[in-house]
Amino acid sequence: MMGITYFRTAETLITGTGSIAQIGEQAKKLHASRVIIITDKIIRQTGLLSKVTEPLISLNIEMDIIDDVIPEPPFENLEQMITKIEGKGYDLLIGVGGGSALDITKVLSVMLTNKKNVRDMIGIENIGNPGLPTILVPTTSGTGSEVTYNAIFTDTRDMVKKGIVSPYLLPNVAIVDAELTLTVPPAVTAATGMDALVHAVESYTAIRADELTDGIALQAIKLISRSLRKAVYNGRDIKAREDMAMGSLLAGISLGNAGVGAVHALAYPLGGRFKVPHGVANSLLLPFVMKYNVVANLEKFSEIAKAMGENIEGLSLREAADTAVTALAQLSKDVGIPASLKDVGVTSTDIPSLAEEASKIDRLLNNNPRWLTVKEIKEIYEDAYGLVEESSTVLV
Structure with a gap:
């Protein structure tokens, strides 16, 4: 007998070579006026962010960039970043990068609307309120974070990975453009692909x-x-x-x-x-x-x-x-x-x-x-x- 199942993914999926050009239009559909782009320093250095920022600039959407994401992020990384973005009036978060950047973006969006310690969110459905709107843009082909309601972090207290799991982590929009992966190094391509x-x-x-x-x-x-x-x-x-x-x-x-x-x-x-x-x-x-x-x-x-x-x-x-x-x-x-x-x-x-x-x-x-x-x-x-x-x- 087939049981009852739920099927969940991002609200809107946009795929195809060159699809990143749609990001400005999608931000407008989400009524964004002040955007924070969340990424890491390597992505910023590659110049890939221009493909994200130019469509936003063309539509006069105000934006800031924070590039503090670190690989395999600990919960402390989230706690440090939330202090930099809360109270700034952002109405859309855009995550650009690998799984670490996307996971952090998802959780920051709910940290801004749920006044609770991030460690209290660990586990399944421990988030009370929806987060701010998010658009996720993967630059590697591997984690699938842009369409999952999981986010994984390192707990430095007991040195093990722990997950935050909630449908509220699903993004409003995921944009998957293979052009953004062309410069990914072989070792990263191998690890993320596997x-x-x-x-x-x-x-x-x-x-x-x-x-x-x-x-x-x-x-x-x-x-x-x-x-x-x-x-x-x-x-x-x-x-x-x-x-x-x-x-x-x-x-x-x-x-x-x-x-x-x-x-x-x-x-x-x-x-x-x-x-x-x-x-x-x-x-x-x-x-x-x-x-x-x-x-x-x-x-x-x-x-x-x-x-x-x-x-x-x-x-x-x-x-x-x-x-x-x-x-x-x-x-x-x-x-x-x-x-x-x-x-x-x-x-x-x-x-x-x-x-x-x-x-x-x-x-x-x-x-x-x-x-x-x-x-x-x-x-x-x-x-x-x-x-x-x-x-x-x-x-x-």
């Missing part, structure tokens, strides 16, 4: 997946699998960049509705304690978690293999499903993602405490297609470290 693939694979195999998200996730897998290598090694290939931009967007939509699972749960402690970028942590762990998950849904993993362009004709269902896991690992390797926890500073003595931390992230683990306890989480980490024999019964 992150988007993680979103698609995890949401497709998630407990909360449904017929709506299945089709969206499979198309995301297809687009990303065929174009990520090209985008990494020939960043000026606009067709590859367009595939990645659309693949990331679709993966974000699927993630925002079906959710993700154990890859993200196991990645959060890596980001919090070892400062591993979110996309790298997810990508590194993807093959190892999928090797564990594959037996829980052979049919879906077989479909993943087909979406990735693998030839599964003549294979048994189990062989076809295993092909997907192998293909995911090969793609991650081909684009230069670290293959072992050793490569990101983890030692074998860290694994038990990492497993304990990850086991507490019930929101994600409860959506994973195969049940995990601390024991299984520990063995997946050990596999990613290189400590598990191929004959392990836990991972098959």
Whole structure:
């Protein structure tokens, strides 16, 4: 029996090469007169902001820019930024950048209308009032933050990633323009692109997946699998960049509705304690978690293999499903993602405490297609470290 589901995304989605030119018109539709643009210093240095500011200037919209966003932002970053923008009369927030800039923009919008400490917003639906209007403009193809109602931050008190989850974080407008990604460096293209693939694979195999998200996730897998290598090694290939931009967007939509699972749960402690970028942590762990998950849904993993362009004709269902896991690992390797926890500073003595931390992230683990306890989480980490024999019964 099919249960009741909700499908949520940005109110308005604008996509296509050159679509950033629509931002002024969209700001006017939101009755904006005084705008704050939220970004980071690297984006400002690239000159990309002119593509955002010029359409606003042409319509006489007053604007300021704050470029204080830092990667993998801690809650303190939010607290510092809110003091700079509150009371200034802004009526629209525009986030421009990667996932960090977009997540900060979403939460700043609700901090301006909810007089409560940001830490009181941690968790699910702990925001009382809608925020100020937002327009989100991703400059990487990976996080999908422009269409999700999640925002992830580093809690420096206990060194783990924590999420704020609320429909009030969905933007009024998301503008996805592949032209803004043409200058993204290869390593960032690889990490963010694999992150988007993680979103698609995890949401497709998630407990909360449904017929709506299945089709969206499979198309995301297809687009990303065929174009990520090209985008990494020939960043000026606009067709590859367009595939990645659309693949990331679709993966974000699927993630925002079906959710993700154990890859993200196991990645959060890596980001919090070892400062591993979110996309790298997810990508590194993807093959190892999928090797564990594959037996829980052979049919879906077989479909993943087909979406990735693998030839599964003549294979048994189990062989076809295993092909997907192998293909995911090969793609991650081909684009230069670290293959072992050793490569990101983890030692074998860290694994038990990492497993304990990850086991507490019930929101994600409860959506994973195969049940995990601390024991299984520990063995997946050990596999990613290189400590598990191929004959392990836990991972098959």
